[in-house]
Structure formats: structure tokens, C-alpha cells
Amino acid sequence: MAIDSTTALPSKILQDILLACLVLSVLLATAMHSHASPFNEPWRNKSNAFVLDAYELNSIEWQEVIKNKRIAGFISKATDGLSAEYCANNNTLCGAKWRKYAVTKELYHTRRLLAKSLGLKWGAYHLGRDGNPEQQALHFLQFANPEKDEVIVLDIESMDSTQYMSLKEAERFSSYVFKKLQRYPILYTNHNTAKFIADNRAEYPLLSRLKLWYARYKSDITGIFPMGNWDQPIMWQFVYGGNCGKLSCPYRVKGTPRDIDVNVTWHSVKEIKSAWPFDGLVEEKPLPAVVDPEILLVNNKVEDTEQGKHADFVLDVDYEKPAISDQPVAGIVAEQESVTEKAENLSCSAVVEEMDSDMLEAC
Secondary structure: OOOOHHHHHHHHHHHHHHHHHHHHHHHHHHHHHHOOOOOEOHHHOOOOOEEEEEOOOOOOOHHHHOOOOOEEEEEEEEEEOOOOOOOOOOOOHHHHHHHHHHHHHHHHHHHHHHHHHOOOEEEEEEEOEOOOHHHHHHHHHHHHOOOOOOEEEEEOOOOOOOOEOOHHHHHHHHHHHHHHHOOOOEEEEEHHHHHHHHHOOOOOOOHHHOOEEEEOOOOEOOOOOOEOOEOOOOEEEEEOHHHOOOOOOOOOOOOOOOOOEEEEOOOOHHHHHHHOOOOOOOOOOOOOOOOOHHHHHHHOOOOOOOHHHHHHHHOOOOOOOOOOOOOOOOOOOOOOOOHHHHHHHOOOOHHHHOOOOHHHOOO
């Protein structure tokens, strides 16, 4: 049977209208994304560079990694707390720990040589632990032996000072690094810790001015910055093993495992490589005016029998102030221990002997 062209015409017109609507929607979405907040999924902007960071157990296929032209640099874990003690007995636990430490150091320097030869910028980080911060800083510098063009980082995972370096100790670590290298480390930390430092920057005048490497696993951090002295981070860690699975991952880098950490910047690869290793401190901003809490409560008083429900004007639902302890480490304060006791608690190895800290004279 012949098809009547008059009946086919409306169908064709409808197809053209649908196609036009589709094109218009794509154009509108593109325009809206171009005007979106720079803190909303910045990894979707193909001009923004990436930086990878890993530790010794992350496998890396370097030839695949460098095919991704958005990757500007690689930051490797160097050290964790204090140095492992030398142990020659291979049949003991201490011997196994020493062998692992030695192999880790060899792997670090091999990866550094390879990454830099492939055109990537290089950096190293130290995981701050409970313990003498000057000894940890010396351990980090002797292990990583950072060159002038390499990023150096202090990693503060938490404000739990029973497991990690306290904020006061982190200031001492940073000061010791500056004493040795004439430059400060970058501070890597999460949102809660960064906000606490920013809110108490009079108490932490050095940490609050270190350049910030920000870790948070959300798609949008619009409204978080400026925070204290930080207008914005130098990079944002948005991918780690916990939010990158088989089916869903904010961004995958071919040649790396799913538990690799991926960091986004707000600059091109050329700009990031030019700014590397991000030396210097951020500018110190004036502290906010101190408001009398009694005035604050009066101004926000609610005449309501359920007044407690209105207390959220002082709360940030995304931040819970954790309990912290900046108690000095055992063996540091003279009033707590005698010089003899300090000498017994410190490891007076050849590594420690190079330290010129007054606290280690007992060695």
C-alpha cells in the first residue's frame, strides 16, 4: 500500500523538533557547566591537571600512566613515623621489619628516578605519628633526600594524638624541616583538621600558613573556601580506595589500581609544573573580631518553649569538633623526665646523632 506523504509530514517535523531540542539541551548544559563553581567536580574540566599519590604497595604501570596527559606529578609516601631499628637477625620480627624498611627505601628512589625520567614532577610525604617530631623530620629528610625541585609534604591524618602527630608537634616538624632546607612542607589533611587549624590559627600560626593539600571525598566543596588563611587548596584529593569501586569511581587512571589516590588542581599541567614545588607560605589574614558569647546568645534568643531546637545557629552539620590532645611526647619536657631517662628513651643511632636539637643532647 502506498504511503500518503501528507500523513508522513507531521512525523518528520516531530523528529526535527526533537533533534533541535536535544541540541539545545546539550548547548544549555555546556553553558551551565562553564559557569559552574570551580569547586564543583573540577576534574570534569579537561584543562585541570591531576597529581597522583601512592605508597609502596600501590602497583604502578608507568607506561600506561604517562599516556594520560593531564597528569603533572606523582607524590610518593616516603616515611611513616620514626625510623625502623636496624636488626641483622633475619629470623626475627625485627629483622623482617628492617628488611621491609630497606626494600621500601630502595623502591622509593627507583620510582623517583623513573617518574622524573618520564617527565613527571616528583614529591614525597611523611606520615606524622606520635613521637619526637624533630626525629621524624630528620628521618624523613634522610630517607627522601629531597631535591630543590621536589614537593615535600607533612601528612596529618587525624587529630588523635595517641596515634598521629599532634598539631603542636606538626609545627615543630615543619620548623625543623625549614631549619634544614630553608623551605616549609605542604600540609596534607582532611576537612575537619583543616577547619580546626583555620578556626584556631592564632594557636597554630605556622600550620595555618602552610600551603594546603585538601582531602575530601565529595563532588562539590563550594562554599568551603576561603577557610582561615587559605583561599583555596593547591590540590584536592577526591579519589581514594573507599570511593572508587568496580562500578563507580569519580575518575580512573589507567595503569593504576582502584585504591590509588587522585588529586585535582585548578590549573593546567604547564602551570602546575611551573609552580612546583609550591614553596613559601600563604599570606596571613587578619583574625576575626572576637564576639562576646553572651551577646551572641542574646541576639539569637528564641522565645519558644522548644528553644533547644534552635541551637543549630552555632553548628556546622559538616564538622564535628573532635577531642584533641597536644600533650608533649614522653621524653621531651624536662619536668616529666630526667636527662638520664630521656637518653634511655631516645634511639641514639648514627642517624639521630646528626640532629642538632637541644632536646637530643643527652644522646
